Structures are given as structure tokens and as C-alpha cells.
Amino acid sequence: MASFALARCSVQGDVVVPHWLTERDYPWLADLIEAYTAFVGEPRRRLDDTLAAQATGAAQAPPGWRMAAQVLDRVFRTEIAAVVKPARARAAVFQASVSRDSRARILERVARDLGTTALALERSLFADLAGERLLRAPDEPVHVSSLALQCNLAIAQAALKRSARVEITLEGNARAVVRHAKLRGLICTVSRSPGGDTTLEVSGPLALFKQTALYGRHLAELVPMLPWSRRFELRADCTLHGREARLTLTPADPLPPGLAPKRYDSRLEERFAREFARATKEWTLIREPEPVAAEGTLIFPDFALVHRREPHRRWLLEIVGFWTSGYVERKLRRLRAAGIDNLVLCIDESLDCHGVALPEDCPVLRFRKRVDPQAVLKLIEERDGPGRVGPGVPLRGEHQPTCPQRVAPLRRPSCGDS
């Protein structure tokens, strides 16, 4: 997939120019969908032969059609049609062929043993090969516009797969990107410009030393998340066609949004939210509140707890899954330096791999298996003094993700239109 999509990225100077598919490409994309549809129910190789003939035919095939075909391969799946299970047929036939009988005799004898005809047996022999499987109609009809968008996604991802580091400036939905980075074992640093924009730098440990492709796959997974931000700009240094060049993606690029970002991290949090609501009527629990800036980075609390009658009493709560003492120490240092003292860190006791004692005076709550709402309430009631203020200024634009504007489905042009 990658190589055909990669061919749609050219390098001009030190800039990657992705050649997006647009409305101009709709006619031939429609033809391609038509070609696939025409071969439904037939062995896949017939379609492949037709496509191969197109590649070397007298008329030049439109650039990008091979990539589009690969996108369609994921939509038009195939199925095996065989009387005898192919592996079983092979085992029987090839072991029987030790005998000195003729080919026809061998096939007949095996077919009789398996209760079928020689012809059916021969057809079953390799019915599971990619070329012999039958093409199946897709579950839903393919629209030419969505095919174009999926191709564009493939183009962007092909370039990103050849990068070791990306920088994303965005408004809204930063959380999903940070979470993805953490989940994939990438390093994510966050900074804020004076204008209030968040800039994330995502890379892997080894990226410090070389332009490695090791993290490309995970960096490419960020692309479908971008359209969920109101504004974004992604910059990636890629090694394309043997040259170093920079790819920039903005909302002006025709990219499809992926699945909506997941709202909650884990069952642990779900459970805490549920139990907390039951445990107290005094406090309101807000899930995934705005991030807080601290010493050049952002902290994404899981919850904000606000007192109903005294809203100035506001606590943040973060549940830390995997941690080391060094990590917790660094985090506490950052919080202290930023003057944030209303954040409760809940750390999982069973994951403390070093057994190092933590400072006594910090708002850290150890837990096993579940975070106890009563313990949290006790801790914040103890610490709450009068005259508290809220944490660092909320970040502009950090709200729940909104659905990005989808490209209106266009009428699929019939072949006559082109």
C-alpha cells in the first residue's frame, strides 16, 4: 500500500507536496469502483488481470489508480468457494501422488475417497489462494467521494510512516493525541504559545539518534484524529525518495475524520465516576476538564471536583496507571513549581516497581484496584482551607471534541459523465 501512496507525494525543494485526489479524479475513481463491482462473484485473479492490463495499456492509467485499487481491496473482500477444504484436498492429493498411477487415476481415487468428483476436487485444490478466492460485494456501496478521501488518508500516512517526529499545533482535542502517544509508547511534550495555541511534539525514544522509521506507523495513526480539532497544523520531517523534506497538514487538506475520539480512559475511571456520584451530593464531578499548564508542559487531569455551594473550592484529580518513583517525583516538582496544589494524584500501589517512599506532604492517594471516593473526599476536606483559588488558567479551546465538518457525499458520476 505504502509505496503506491508514496508515489503521490513529491518533494519540491525541502517540502513534501501531497497530490491529493479531488473532484477531478471522480470519473476514473467511479470507473474503478465499477470495475470491481463487475467482478463480484468471480475469482479475484480475473480482476487482477484486468487491472494489470490497464497498467500497461495504450492509454496512460491515471496516477494514483493503483493506490485507489488497494483502498478498494479492503472494501471488496473475498471468500473461498470449495467443495473440499483446500488444505484437506492438498494433503490427500499430494500424498496419493507417491503412487505410480497416472494423474487422472490419482485424482479419481482421492475424489472417490472424499465423496466428490475429480473435477470438483481439482477445483478445490487451490481455491484458498488469493487469486482463486471469489470477490464479494461490499457491505455498503462505495461512494466515490469517500474513496477519494480514504486515498488521501493513505497518501498522508505514507509520508508520515517515513518520519521519526511530528509537531502538531492544535486547538481542541489535544487530549486524544497525547493519550494516543502515551498508549503507543511515544514521547509527547507539550508547549503553549503566548497566543494560547498548544503545540505537541510526538516522537519515540530512538528518534533522538536517527531518522528511524520505527515510530512511523504510530505517528501515521494520528492523522485521522486531526480533523476532530477545530484548527490544527501538523509538521513532520520525512525521509522521502531519499531526501529529507517537511510535510505540513492543515484543515485545508482534504482528509477524512476517523472514529470519534474515545471519551474515557478506562473502566477504573468509569467506576470512580459512578461511585463518586453516589458517595456525595456536595461535589460535582466533571470528566476530562481542561488541561493545566505546568512548567512547559500540560497536565491532563481526569476529573475536576467542584463544590456545589462553594464553587471556588475546586480540585483536580488524575489517576496514574503506570508509574515509577522518578515519574511521580518529577510530576510533583512540576506541580509545585507551577503553584498547582489542588491536584490529587492517585497512584496504583501494585505498580510501584521501586518501592520508594513518596514525600509525605503531597496530595497523593495510593490505591489498589479501585479509587475510593471516600478517601478522595477525606483528603480534600482535610486540605481545603478558606480562600482557595482555581488552578492555572484553563486552556483556550479545550472542550469536548465536536464532529468535524464532513464532506457532503457527492453524487457518484456515472460513466457517461466522464
Added chain:
Amino acid sequence: MRLRIGFDRGTLLLEGPPRHECLSDLPGVRWDHRVACHRAPATFYTRIIARLHALGVPFDDDVLALHAGCSIASVPDLRPYQAAAIDAWTLAGRRGIVVLPTGSGKTHVAMSAIAALGASTLCLVPTRILLDQWQRALRRWLGIEIGCYGDGLRVAGPVTVATFESAWRHMHELGNRYELLVVDEAHHFGSGARDEVLEMSTAAYRLGLTATPQQGRAAANLVDLIGPLVFELGIADLAGTFLADFELVDLHLDLTREEREAYEAARRTFLTAHRHYRELAPGASWNDFLRWAARTPQGRAAVRAWHEARSVLSLTRAKREVLGSLLRRHRDSRVLVFTAGKEAAYRIAREHLIMPITADIGRRERDEMMTAFREGRIRALVSARVLNEGFDVPSAEVGIIVGGALGEREHVQRVGRLLRPAEGKRAVVYELVTRDTVEVPQARRRKRGLLRARQV
């Protein structure tokens, strides 16, 4: 605060140092602004530790999370040259590359190294077939459960086998768990692709195995990543003594008139365009030509013609007939058939009812059929590419090369399949070459390595 060194996803993190500038001078270490710590690729582990000891800097070492080593039930008896290879490797500080021809028991050398060291070991192999074969061999000799990364499995053990691809994806969690790395077909590394696998490991001891060592810059990189070349033995040193002796038979075949016409026409179309392009762009690569060709109707016709010429040669009428009679003649021997492409392999499989071994066939079925082949329940296998490296067929006596535009190295490896010692065995290799076609110079080029080996 004391200096602490930890393992972080294939790299080393150096935290809380008293003097930063001293850390930057350590081998491989750089300042990482992203986490405000010093960092180094894991492969520098032993060098960094040695340097810190030499400097007298106190530090906490949290890097390794080693698997327990293994105590070995039995060790294979080594042949004299295998023992010599192990000695040379040990003398080089247990870092280095051993060059042995295919069929000379590279796996035994590796097992002896694992047994002698008794350390946790990660074996890296290029293909899924080798993954399986190494696992089996190790289980048999070491008598322990063997870990496996690749072919859909992810199980770590004191001795683990991993494909290059799977290791590349999972080294961030495997990198600090093994003391010994065994790299099979080590010539795959050194040129940049997948080198991260070796860079992300802390293993102090490294053994590279290959039949065909790298040259030039890649070889220099391998010295860094695995170690220097410590032992080399050519195929000529072994033939007739430890490897089965073999006969090479070239069968020169003709094309039918229709085939000849189709071949010549396709060849003409291709050569006209190709020569024209070579004049325009001397020294350009094949891929450059393909890109250029895609832009004009003549160019596309040339590429189509090139494919046509190849497809005419892949399984000519004469080849099919000769293959039929060879299979009949060697009815009681184990026969391996090699083709240029998958399509020809399947055609032969259908026509002669012999089992194809290709990447399309699942692992379990491949296993079963190879066992059946070993036990003599099926008589022949046909393959395009899968059999090329390290496929262990102890008792194949006949090889038939139907086609293949392979390099010298691949050819030596293919023929090497047949050269496994067996009682009173003499291997025969037939090469089917079509007269007055590109196959003649191709075959000559391929055979050079083998003939050179025999004439020494």
C-alpha cells in the same frame, strides 16, 4: 542525587547526574530535551558501564531485566570446524560473525554458544519458516520450552526465537532481557533497514551467522552492531568431506516456434525502448526506467513486453516435458523443484500433483507437508522463493531449477539445501536453461560461485 541508568523502550536513560557535561562524553550519550535527561541507544550499555567504572562515577544500574538463564540438558557434538568457530568467537570476547556455508550446521554452532554461556538468549531469524525450524532444533537440544516472537505469537522465554520483523516491532520491550543475541543470516543487517533491532538491545554477547558475508560499508556497520568477522569457511572446504558431494547437470532446451516468436517479439519491443532509455540516461537504475516507461505508450508497451518475455520463459513446453521425465526418473528420490515465480510453481503443482511451498500456504500446513516430505510420504516439493534461506531438508537428493533470475548468493543457498550430509548420498542438481535467451548468461553467472567453490 546519584546517577541512575534505566532502560527506556530500546534506549538508556541517565537520570539525576551531578555533572551533566561528563555524561555527554560517554559513548553514544546525548541530551534529550524532551524528557530533560541524557539518553543513549541501548546497544551502548556495556561501553557506558565500562566507562563509568573507569571514571569512578558511582551509579545505580536498573537497566537489565534479564530472563533467567537456561541449564542445558545436552549439547550437540561439534565437528572440528564448528568447534573452531566457537573458539574464535569466544576469543573475540563473544562478539563476532561466523561465516559457514549452508548445510554445515550453523544452528549447532549457535546452540553450542548458548549452552556454553547458559545465558538468556534471543535468536533473530529472517523468515517464519526459520522461526519454526530454530524453535524445533533448540527445543530438541536444550530440552526447554522456547519463546517465540513472530508468526502471530508473542511468548518470551529464557531462549527466545524472533523474526527480524517481529523483533523490530517489539525490541522496545525485549531489548534489556537477553545477554546473548544470535543473529542468523546476519548479512541482512548493516545496510540500515531494521538495524534498530540490534541498536535497541543491551546484549553484551552477540553471534552473527551467515553463509554470505556483507561487503563494504554494511560490513563496517556490522562490526559495530554484532562484531568483527571472526571465522570463515568456504563451501569448497567442506564439499566431499562434511557436505554431500554433488553433480551439476545443465540441460539446454529449445523454445517451440510459437514460443520463440513470442519471445523474440517481446524482447525486441523491450530492448528498443530500453536501449533508447540507456542512451538518454546512462547509469540509471531499473526503477528509474520503470518510472520513465510509465509515462509513454511505448514505455508501457516495453514493460509489458518484458513481463511477457519472462512469462514465456518461466515454464516453456520443453521445460514442462523435461520436468515430467525427470520427476519420473527420480520417482524414488526426494525432489525439490525451484521456479522463478509463484505462478509457475502452482502450474507445476497442478500438473504433476506435487506440493507447493509458498507464502500463501499457512504455517501449520507447511509444517505438516514438510514433515511428510521428510518421512517420504510425499515425494516432491515445488517452491518459488520460500525455500531460499535455511529451509532444512535433510534428505533431498535431487534439485531441479526450472527458472529464476536469482543472484549468485541465492543460488548457492538453494543448492546448499541439497548438500546436507546423508549416508552415501550424492546430490544431483539439474538446471533447465533455454538456449539463445537471457537464461544462458543468467545461469552462467549464477553457477560461477558454485564452480569456483568446487575447483579450489
